[in-house]
Structure formats: C-alpha cells, structure tokens
Amino acid sequence: MAVGKKDIECPPYAEGTPLSDEDIKSGKVTYVEDHPDIRYSWTAGQAISRFLNGLKEGKILGVKCNKCGRIMVPPRMFCELCFKPIDDWVELKDTGTVQTFSISYIDPDARPLPEPIIVAVIAIDGASPNMGIMHILDEVKPEDVYIGMKVKAVWKSEEEREGAITDIKYWKPLEG
Amino acid sequence: MEVEKISGLKFHKKQDVAIVGAGMTTFKRRLNETGRELSYMAVKQALEEAGMTLDDIEMVVMGSAPDTFDGLHMKGEYLLDGSGGSDRPYMRVFVGGGTGVFAPIAGYWHVASGLADICLVVCEEKMSSSYPHPQSAFKYIWDPILDRPLNPNLIWIFALEMRRYMHVHDIKHEDIALVSVKNKANALDHPCAQVAGKITVEDVLNSEPMALPVRRLDVSPPSDGAAALIMVAPHIARQVTDNPVWVTGVGWALDTTWWTNRDLYFPRYVAEAAKMAYRMAHITDPRKEIDVAEPYDPFDYKELHHMEGLGLAKKGEAPILTREGVTARDGDLPTCPSGGLLGVGNPIAATMGVKACELYWQLAYRAGKRQVAKEVTTGVCQAWGDLMQVGTVMVMSNKR
Numbered sequence: 222m223a224v225g226k227k228d229i230e231c232p233p234y235a236e237g238t239p240l241s242d243e244d245i246k247s248g249k250v251t252y253v254e255d256h257p258d259i260r261y262s263w264t265a266g267q268a269i270s271r272f273l274n275g276l277k278e279g280k281i282l283g284v285k286c287n288k289c290g291r292i293m294v295p296p297r298m299f300c301e302l303c304f305k306p307i308d309d310w311v312e313l314k315d316t317g318t319v320q321t322f323s324i325s326y327i328d329p330d331a332r333p334l335p336e337p338i339i340v341a342v343i344a345i346d347g348a349s350p351n352m353g354i355m356h357i358l359d360e361v362k363p364e365d366v367y368i369g370m371k372v373k374a375v376w377k378s379e380e381e382r383e384g385a386i387t388d389i390k391y392w393k394p395l396e397g
Numbered sequence: 398m399e400v401e402k403i404s405g406l407k408f409h410k411k412q413d414v415a416i417v418g419a420g421m422t423t424f425k426r427r428l429n430e431t432g433r434e435l436s437y438m439a440v441k442q443a444l445e446e447a448g449m450t451l452d453d454i455e456m457v458v459m460g461s462a463p464d465t466f467d468g469l470h471m472k473g474e475y476l477l478d479g480s481g482g483s484d485r486p487y488m489r490v491f492v493g494g495g496t497g498v499f500a501p502i503a504g505y506w507h508v509a510s511g512l513a514d515i516c517l518v519v520c521e522e523k524m525s526s527s528y529p530h531p532q533s534a535f536k537y538i539w540d541p542i543l544d545r546p547l548n549p550n551l552i553w554i555f556a557l558e559m560r561r562y563m564h565v566h567d568i569k570h571e572d573i574a575l576v577s578v579k580n581k582a583n584a585l586d587h588p589c590a591q592v593a594g595k596i597t598v599e600d601v602l603n604s605e606p607m608a609l610p611v612r613r614l615d616v617s618p619p620s621d622g623a624a625a626l627i628m629v630a631p632h633i634a635r636q637v638t639d640n641p642v643w644v645t646g647v648g649w650a651l652d653t654t655w656w657t658n659r660d661l662y663f664p665r666y667v668a669e670a671a672k673m674a675y676r677m678a679h680i681t682d683p684r685k686e687i688d689v690a691e692p693y694d695p696f697d698y699k700e701l702h703h704m705e706g707l708g709l710a711k712k713g714e715a716p717i718l719t720r721e722g723v724t725a726r727d728g729d730l731p732t733c734p735s736g737g738l739l740g741v742g743n744p745i746a747a748t749m750g751v752k753a754c755e756l757y758w759q760l761a762y763r764a765g766k767r768q769v770a771k772e773v774t775t776g777v778c779q780a781w782g783d784l785m786q787v788g789t790v791m792v793m794s795n796k797r
Contacts, residue, residue, distance in 0.1 A: 226446050230765030231758045232750075233446075235423035235588040236438040237430055237622070242529075250429055254528075257468060263541045273542070293658065295543055301653050321564065321661060323556030325608040329548050331532035340553050340608070342561075342657050353657040355557075357547060363609075368564045387546045 268296045271310070277384040279376055283348050285309040291349045313347035315374040316395055320344050320353050324363045339363055343372060343392055356386075360393035371395040408677050411511030413797065415634035415641035416757045417627055418447025421750030423589045424622040424742030427525035432467065435623035436479030436521045439750075443517070443625035448637050454627075456513040457482040459489045460500030460520040462745035465534040466527045479623075480519040486512075492651070493538075494695060494782025496520065496746035497624075498789040501753045502647045504628045505791075514630040521623040522744035531619045538784065540654070552616070554785055556608035558661040559698045563610065565662035566713030568701075570610055574601035575719050576697035577614050580733050583726060584740025586766035589750065591742035592618050601697070617695045620742035624750030626757065631797075642760045645775070646680070646792035648673030656785045667706030667781060667788030674777070675708070678792040683708040683777070687792075689759050689769050690730060691752045691778040694737040703779055704732065706788065727770035734759060734769050745782075752778040753791060760795045 226233075244250050265273055268284070272295055275282035284307040285292045286300035292311055299306055322341035328334055339358040344351060358366060359375070372392040382388040420442025422428070422435050430438070436459075444450060459480045464472045473489025480487070490496065490503045497520060504518035527534040535551040562568065575598060584593035596614065604613040634641040650669035652659065659665070671683070680686045692703035701715035709730060710718050718724055724732035735741060735755035738748055756778040758764040775794040781787060 226448065229446070229763060231419065231446065231754075231761075231763040232421050232442060232588060234442070236442075237423040237425060237428045237435065239423070239425040240427045240429050240525075242427070245427075245528075255468065261541070265542050269542055293655075295655070297655075301655070321557045321561035323553055323560060323608045323610070324606070325550060325553060325556070326606045327532075327550050327552065327608060329532070329536040329550050331530050331550060331552075331607075337606075337609075340547070340549070340557070342557055342661075351658060351660050355544060355547065355549070355553075355657050368560070385546055386543050 268298045272296050273384040276386070276388040277382045279379070281313045281315055281345060283311045283313045283345070285311050292347065292352065294345050294348045294352050295354060311347065313345050317343040317345045317372055319366065319368055319370040319372060320351070321368060322358065322366050337363065339366060341392070356389060357391040358393070359391035410509040412509065412630045414505050414508045414644045415629050415631060416644065416793070417629050417634055417637050417641050418443045418449065419626045419754040419757050420446060421589055421624040421754055422622050424591045424620040424744055426591065426618060426620060428621040432476050432521050432523045433479030435523065435621065436476050436519050439623040439625040440479070440481050440517065440519055443627050447627045449627065451481045453515055454481055454485065454517045456486040456507050456516045458500055458503045458507065458516060458518045459487065460491065460496040460746040460749065461489060462491060462493060462496055462522055463534065465537050466522070466524045466531055468526060476521055481517055492782055492787045492789065494693065494745055495780045495787035495789040496782065497748040497752050498778055498780035498791050499649060500746065500749060501626055501628070501791055502649060502789060504626065505644050505647050508628050508630055514633050516628045518626040518628060519623065520746040520749040522747040523621045524619040524744060525621050550608065552608040552611055554656065555696050556611045558785060559610050559696065561661040562698055562702055568713070568716050570602060571598050572716035572720055573698045573701065574598045574615070576694065576700045577601050577739050579719070579725060580694060580737040580739040583734055583767065584736025587736045587741050590736055590740055591620055593736060593740050611696065615697045617738035617743035620744040622742060622744035622747040622750065624747045624754050626749065626753055640761055640795065642757050642793050642795050643797050644791060645794045646674035646678030648677070648790040650788050652786040654784050654786060661785065663712060664702055664706040664781070664788060666786060667703055667779065668708070670788035670790040671707045674790040674792050680792065684710070687730070687775055687777050688771060688773040689734065689756065689776040690732045691735060691756050691776070692732065693752065693779055693781040694733055694739050695743055697739060699781065700733060700737065703781060707777060707779055707790065726767070729771070731769035731771065734764065734767050748780065752780055756793050760793055
C-alpha cells in the first residue's frame with residue numbers, strides 16, 4: 222500500500238462527458254432506444270378489496286385496532302404498530318379536513334397540465350386524527366383553499382362506480 | 398433535541414472505522430458514460446486519494462436507486478465491474494434517496510464487525526436513460542391501486558409536506574428560498590456542480606410553478622454521476638494517512654408507506670435515526686457539538702426540515718438560523734457547504750458525493766475553496782427517501 226495523497230483539494234478533478242438533448246436527437250452520440258411494454262395486473266388484496274367495494278357502494282370504510290385504539294384509513298388487515306389483526310371494520314363519513322394541499326401544474330410525466338389541479342391530504346371524519354388519504358379538490362378556486370378547510374366527497378353516480386379510488390370524483394368545500 | 402446518554406444499547410463493534418479516501422465524477426443532467434464507466438471513475442479517484450489499488454480492497458458495497466431509471470434489472474450485478482466488485486464479497490443496498498448515506502452505513506458494518514479491514518463503498522446513478530424525463534420513472538413509486546389513478550407526480554409529496562411545514566410554523570416561502578440561494582452559491586466552488594449559480598430569493602419565487610408551493614428553483618435537478626468512499630480499520634488507517642476521519646455514529650430508521658397517516662410537518666424517522674447515531678457517537682447536544690452538517694437537500698425546505706429532524710435546530714427554528722447566516726459557509730453551523738443537491742445535482746444514490754464524501758473532505762480539511770471558515774472536529778451527514786419514510790444518518794469526527 223502506498224501512502225495516500227496529502228494537501229490536496231478534493232475532488233481533485235471532475236470526470237465525465239456532458240451531453241445535451243440535442244446531442245442525442247442529432248445522432249451525435251451512439252445510443253440505443255427501447256420502449257419496453259410490460260403489463261401488470263395488481264390484485265388489491267384483502268383489505269383494499271373491501272375498501273374498494275365499499276367505495277362502489279358510496280361508503281368509505283376504515284378499520285379499528287382495539288389495542289392502540291386507532292381507527293385507520295386506508296384500511297389494512299393488521300395494525301402495523303401493534304402487529305396484530307385489526308378488530309373491526311367501521312364506516313367513516315364522506316367528509317373530512319384538508320391537512321395540506323398543493324396546486325399542481327404538471328402531470329405524472331412532468332408535462333404542463335392545461336389547467337392546474339388541486340391535490341390534498343384529507344383527514345377523514347370518523348377516523349383517528351391525521352388519518353388521511355390523498356385526493357383531488359374541485360369546485361373551489363386555488364386561492365380559496367386553506368389548511369383546516371372542511372370538505373365533502375363528490376361521488377360518481379351509482380352506475381358509473383366501479384370499485385376504484387376514482388369513484389370519488391373529487392372533494393368540494395362543505396358549505397356552512 | 399434531548400438525547401439520552403448511551404445506556405444499555407448494544408453497540409459492540411470489533412474495531413473502529415476510518416475513512417481515508419473519496420472520489421466522485423462530475424454531476425450532469427446527461428453524461429455519455431455508462432453507469433459502469435462512471436463507477437470506475439469515482440473508484441479510481443478514491444483509490445488515488447487513499448494511495449491504494451483495487452488489490453487492497455477486500456469487500457465492496459454498492460448503492461444505486463430504482464432499476465426503472467436504467468430500464469435494466471440486476472443493476473447491482475451490472476455495475477459490479479466498474480465498482481471493483483468482481484471476485485470479492487459484494488452487495489447492493491437501496492433505500493431510495495436515503496441510499497447516499499445508507500451505503501456508507503453498510504460499509505461501516507463490514508469494517509466495524511471485523512469482517513473486512515478495507516471496504517470500498519460505491520454509489521452510482523444514471524437517471525438520464527429514462528427518456529425524455531426521469532419523472533416518468535418516478536411515477537412507479539406510487540401505490541398502484543390508491544394513488545396512481547389520481548395521476549400523481551412525485552413533486553406532489555414534497556409540495557404537500559412543504560405546505561404543511563410552512564403552515565405549522567408559519568414560515569414564509571422567502572425564508573425557504575434562502576436555502577436554494579445559499580446552496581447554489583456554495584456550489585460555485587464545487588468542480589462537479591451541475592446547477593451552481595448566483596440567484597436571488599426573487600428568482601426562486603418567480604420561477605415556474607410546478608406543484609405550488611414548489612417552484613422550479615426550489616428543486617434539485619435529476620443528474621447522472623457516481624461517488625466512492627474507502628472505509629478502513631484503524632491499523633490500515635495508520636499506514637495510509639496521518640489524518641483519517643472516523644465514523645463515530647450511524648443510525649437509520651424507516652416509517653410506513655402510509656404517509657397520509659402522519660403529520661408531515663416533522664420527519665420523525667429522521668429524528669429516530671439521528672438519536673441512534675448520536676447515542677453511538679456520545680453526542681448529547683447536537684446543536685453545540687456538531688461543527689458542520691450535510692443534511693439532505695433535494696428541495697430547499699428539506700434542508701430546514703432535516704436540520705430540525707437532526708436536532709440542529711428546534712422545530713420551526715431552521716429558517717431563522719438560515720436567515721441569520723448561521724448556516725452559511727462562514728457561519729457557526731455551516732450547512733451544505735458542498736452546494737448540496739440543490740447546487741451540485743441530485744443523482745439519487747450518488748449524492749453520497751455531496752453528503753458522506755463532502756463531510757469527510759471537510760473534516761480532513763481537503764475541501765479547498767469549499768472548506769468552512771470555522772475549525773471543525775465533528776460533523777453529521779444525512780439522507781432521506783422513499784415515500785417520506787426513511788432517514789439515514791452518519792456522524793464523523795477527525796478525533797478518535
């Protein structure tokens with residue numbers, strides 16, 4: 222083993238060859254392109270299947286653990302803190318409180334959206350404090366949303382509902 | 398933060414662990430080199446600093462983030478050649494963005510346990526292969542049943558967390574933007590920096606909205622790059638250098654993926670990880686005992702959030718320390734003197750280069766123009782990741 226370098230500034234040099242998008246498009250660099258088409262079908266599992274079937278009936282279902290006393294949503298088959306099976310299924314209200322929110326100008330691929338959308342974490346009434354789900358807010362101007370705002374689910378019609386998180390179209394301010 | 402003195406915790410190690418060399422490539426949005434080539438470059442630089450050759454390396458730890466960016470599974474195995482991993486014990490670790498400090502923690506196990514006297518840690522990321530934008534790969538982090546039907550972008554979780562943090566402590570965006578201004582300016586002195594620059598608070602506040610409150614200049618960029626560290630036992634450290642830097646504490650903790658069930662204003666899991674690392678390092682008052690910090694800063698508010706999780710500031714106090722210049726390179730608690738992810742770049746796992754590697758260089762007084770003004774003995778670096786759930790922490794000191 223040699224003795225290491227001393228009295229140097231690190232990193233001593235910066236290696237690597239930067240490229241621009243243009244270098245790729247113009248074929249300046251050698252590259253290979255591929256578009257894998259991989260398909261998946263995710264089973265929803267025991268707890269979330271029951272939750273989704275509840276949504277189809279216009280209900281938001283939670284679960285209760287009698288040991289820690291938490292009423293949880295989204296539901297799960299076991300309490301992750303007590304590490305035991307949950308004790309009860311509970312029907313929660315379709316109202317809640319905005320815990321935090323964002324006004325999104327981008328889609329999942331970071332492309333600009335034609336109109337910004339409002340996304341929020343909504344703590345569901347009837348569940349323990351801070352038990353929220355992520356969903357969309359509408360029928361409200363972005364500048365009028367605030368943390369602590371009471372909101373209510375706007376459901377798809379019974380025929381349209383299919384047992385998906387999108388059976389709730391969005392949440393709107395609860396008047397009064 | 399109150400941290401108990403070490404009591405009854407079984408931190409039995411076979412030997413102390415020192416860092417004697419580090420290296421990194423340039424960080425750029427797109428590099429021509431493959432992941433293997435980038436890993437090779439970073440390892441070569443670390444070996445040069447330590448005065449070693451690959452023959453001296455006994456075991457190798459590799460850290461790299463989701464295979465989705467590369468469109469290539471078994472990425473650990475693919476990267477093995479460039480990481481110097483052939484024909485020796487080799488493993489890949491991964492905890493999302495937390496990998497940049499988790500990989501050196503894994504290197505620490507190798508040496509502290511006595512299994513190896515010399516362990517090489519390599520982190521590599523090539524995000525540009527996912528084309529045209531790596532955001533398209535990030536969307537696969539979301540729950541396929543409950544989240545993905547809402548068409549989320551990964552920026553959402555940060556925006557939601559940032560808003561909650563600002564709300565609870567009544568923090569203004571102006572104060573958060575100061576972090577971006579500071580880190581991008583610090584990065585001007587880093588030879589590997591991707592987005593260094595002199596910007597103003599107004600530039601941040603007027604930049605393009607992404608998912609408000611997050612704007613373009615609140616965010617670090619996707620990058621390609623690699624970094625490497627060499628961790629050794631005390632008798633090896635003595636042979637190669639008079640000034641090793643010792644790893645005095647490591648800690649890590651993960652919370653559940655049920656992130657909508659916790660109050661996002663405080664990263665409890667980072668605090669847990671820090672508590673573990675501080676106990677091991679016998680640190681009872683981090684604000685006083687830590688001289689330099691490299692908390693994870695993929696977004697400007699994250700540096701503040703993590704300073705509070707690390708106990709370097711009271712809850713809600715980090716923006717005040719920033720405004721008062723305490724976290725500047727010549728301040729009392731220099732924070733992200735490297736320029737961080739906001740200035741140097743964010744090649745997920747390879748951010749080890751601006752976290753663990755930078756802390757080593759600062760404590761070895763080898764950071765050149767980036768060297769902090771005050772005398773330094775002890776420092777902390779931290780990374781964060783997954784669905785707002787993982788904290789990884791390492792404490793280093795130039796005194797054993």
